[in-house]
Amino acid sequence: MDKTDRLFAFIDACREEVVRIQAELTSRPALGPANGGTGEHAKAAFLEAELRRLEPEALETVRAPDPEAEGGYRPNLVAQWGRGTGEPRVWVLSHMDVVPAGDPNLWESDPYRLRADGDRLFGRGVEDDQHAIVSSLLAVRALRETAGTFERPVGLVLVADEETGSRCGLGYLLKHRPDLFSDRDLIVVPDAGNEDGTMIEVAEKSVLWLRITVRGRACHASTPQKGRNSLCGAARLITALGELESRFDETDPLFRPPVSTFAPTRIEANVPNVNTVPGKDVFYVDCRVLPQVPPASILEAVREIAAGVASALGLEVEVEAEHTAAAADPTPVDAPVVQALQRAVRRVSGKEAKPAGIGGGTVASLFRKAGLPAAVWMTARDTAHQANEYCLIGDVLQDAKVFACLFAGGDVLA
Numbered sequence: 435m436d437k438t439d440r441l442f443a444f445i446d447a448c449r450e451e452v453v454r455i456q457a458e459l460t461s462r463p464a465l466g467p468a469n470g471g472t473g474e475h476a477k478a479a480f481l482e483a484e485l486r487r488l489e490p491e492a493l494e495t496v497r498a499p500d501p502e503a504e505g506g507y508r509p510n511l512v513a514q515w516g517r518g519t520g521e522p523r524v525w526v527l528s529h530m531d532v533v534p535a536g537d538p539n540l541w542e543s544d545p546y547r548l549r550a551d552g553d554r555l556f557g558r559g560v561e562d563d564q565h566a567i568v569s570s571l572l573a574v575r576a577l578r579e580t581a582g583t584f585e586r587p588v589g590l591v592l593v594a595d596e597e598t599g600s601r602c603g604l605g606y607l608l609k610h611r612p613d614l615f616s617d618r619d620l621i622v623v624p625d626a627g628n629e630d631g632t633m634i635e636v637a638e639k640s641v642l643w644l645r646i647t648v649r650g651r652a653c654h655a656s657t658p659q660k661g662r663n664s665l666c667g668a669a670r671l672i673t674a675l676g677e678l679e680s681r682f683d684e685t686d687p688l689f690r691p692p693v694s695t696f697a698p699t700r701i702e703a704n705v706p707n708v709n710t711v712p713g714k715d716v717f718y719v720d721c722r723v724l725p726q727v728p729p730a731s732i733l734e735a736v737r738e739i740a741a742g743v744a745s746a747l748g749l750e751v752e753v754e755a756e757h758t759a760a761a762a763d764p765t766p767v768d769a770p771v772v773q774a775l776q777r778a779v780r781r782v783s784g785k786e787a788k789p790a791g792i793g794g795g796t797v798a799s800l801f802r803k804a805g806l807p808a809a810v811w812m813t814a815r816d817t818a819h820q821a822n823e824y825c826l827i828g829d830v831l832q833d834a835k836v837f838a839c840l841f842a843g844g845d846v847l848a
Contacts, residue, residue, distance in 0.1 A: 438781070438839070438846050440580040445834045448572050452830050453555065455484070455571065457548040459564045460557035464531045467502035468598040474530040478509040481530070481567070481592055485513045488574050492517065496611060498594065498602035508594035508602035512614065515574065516584025522770065523587035523619045524840050526573075528566040529596030529603065529797065532559035533819050540821035554824045561825040562818035566624035567592060569812075569830050573837035581842065588841045589614075596625070596797050604800050615806055620771040620840065623798040624812035624833065630785060631832065634775050635810035637688055637764030637791035638799050642721040642729040643757040644736060646671065649750040652705070652713030661711045665704065667749040668715040672698045674739050675719065681735055686724050688764075689791035694723045694732075718756065722793035725761040762802035764791065769807045777847045778839040779811075782832060787811070811836075 458480055465471025478495070485493055490513040497507035509530075535545035535558045543549040545558040570590050577584065591614075593603035600606075607614060615621065626635050648668045653661030678696045685692045697720045704712035721732055733755055740751040765772065767789040779787040789809075801808035813829040839846050 437581065437842065441576050441838050441842065441846070442835055444576045444580050445572055445831050445838065448831065448834070449827055451572065452568055452827050453548070453550060455568045456555050456557070456560055456564055459567065460546060460548045460559060463546050463558065465534060466508070466531050466595055466598045467500065469534050473500065473503035473508050474594045475504050475509060477530045478511060478592070478594075482511060484571060485511065485590070488513070488515075488571070488578060490515055496607060498606035500602050503602075510594055510603060510607060511592040512589065512607075514587065514589045516587045519584060519586055521587070521618055523589060523616070524843075525589045525591060525615065525619055525621045526566070526570040526837055527591040527593060527604065527621065527623050527797070528570060529563045529593050529625065530567070531594055531597050532562065533597050536821060542822055545823075553826045553828055555827060556822055556824045558823055561815060561823055563596070563625055565814070565825045565830055565833070566812055569624065569833035570837050572831070572834040573841055576834065576838050577841050584841070586841070586843045593797070600797050600800060604797050608800060608804050615801070617806055619806070620774055621801055621806060621808040622771065622775065622837075622840070623796055623801070623808055623810045625796045625798070626792060626794060626810045627812040627814040629813065629815060631779055631783060631811070631813035631829075631836070632785050632787045633811070634772055634787050634789045635792050635796065635798070636767060636769070636772060636789040637725065638761055638795055639689065639694070639791065639793045640723040640725060640727070640729050640761040641757065641759040641795055642723060642732055642755060644719040644721065644733070645754045645756040646717055646719065646736075646740065647752040647754075648715045649752075650713050650748075653711045655709040655711050658711050661713065662748050664712045664715040664749065667743060667747050667751070668701070668717055670747065671740055671743045671751065672717065674743055675736065677739060678732070678735060682723070682727055682732065684724055684727060686726070686791065688767075688789070689724065689793070691793070694721065694727055695793060696721050723761075725764070729758050729760060759795065759799070762799045765802060765807040765809055769809070771807055771809045774840055774847065775809055775811050775836070778836045781839050781847060782835045
């Protein structure tokens with residue numbers, strides 16, 4: 435049995451270990467203060483103990499100040515093995531925090547108690563991002579147990595605050611510990627993917643969130659002619675915004691979907707009763723914009739369309755940019771980290787992984803903005819943030835094999 439066979443056999447025997455770690459992590463809800471929690475402390479304490487079992491050469495907790503969190507800080511864990519063995523270093527960065535469970539009536543079981551059903555594991559956070567945490571831990575353990583040494587530097591980073599902006603997570607590390615990362619490193623962020631593990635995300639769209647306020651004049655619903663119905667204005671404007679798709683019809687085959695998207699999403703409550711014509715409505719539009727399209731041009735076009743609707747219906751419309759994040763330069767499709775992932779996926783599953791761009795945002799954009807090529811990859815069932823979130827044990831084990839191949843390098847990836 436060669437080195438790779440031993441690695442894979444060890445990982446295949448870890449099904450019960452996947453369940454154990456997932457159960458422990460799920461029972462420790464890591465909600466940031468913005469999501470009604472106190473931070474990642476309980477989960478970080480458990481993971482620190484797990485990391486110590488793997489005897490890293492260096493293990494530190496980087497505390498990012500947050501006065502609203504437990505103890506006034508958010509914990510970020512950084513563990514390293516094989517230091518001094520040369521380059522390139524391989525980093526796998528996962529996040530500890532989760533989003534709230536939402537309406538408990540939509541869950542078939544307690545979201546904070548792991549439920550196993552065959553190969554499926556259910557619970558808040560099991561896919562986003564505990565799947566990645568468990569896979570990377572098992573990969574390190576497999577290499578230690580089967581090879582005994584690390585022939586290349588390996589690092590695991592478990593960050594806080596990914597779900598609410600990363601100011602206290604990777605953003606803090608890049609600002610205060612820039613010594614950790616190099617543009618020669620192979621940086622993998624397992625926080626998005628597809629069901630067969632063949633998508634390597636190398637680019638993200640710009641994000642523009644718009645808050646649109648429509649003002650009219652309220653009146654009794656029995657005499658609607660005496661008012662100006664802001665809800666009708668909002669509906670008319672939402673329909674009119676469909677024009678954005680034809681105005682901004684650029685395509686880029688790297689992305690899925692290959693176009694900019696403009697999705698009306700949230701609408702705020704207006705009047706509390708049925709028999710009043712509302713005089714104010716507020717709704718939001720989530721725009722995911724191809725990198726070559728300036729977000730400012732979208733904002734200008736929306737204001738132009740809104741002015742036309744306002745004039746036609748005698749309303750006032752205000753369009754504000756609630757949030758703007760310009761796309762970072764993409765990771766080159768032939769970057770070393772992309773090529774290494776392609777070889778690892780091919781070695782494990784025999785499939786060909788291809789680089790792609792997505793509309794969603796990941797923490798990898800912070801690496802890219804810092805000039806650090808990063809690739810986003812995992813095998814994902816796309817249940818993140820949903821009720822009854824789940825992952826497959828088989829996917830966790832397969833991803834562990836891919837990470838183990840990256841960590842081993844050399845003839846394993848040949």
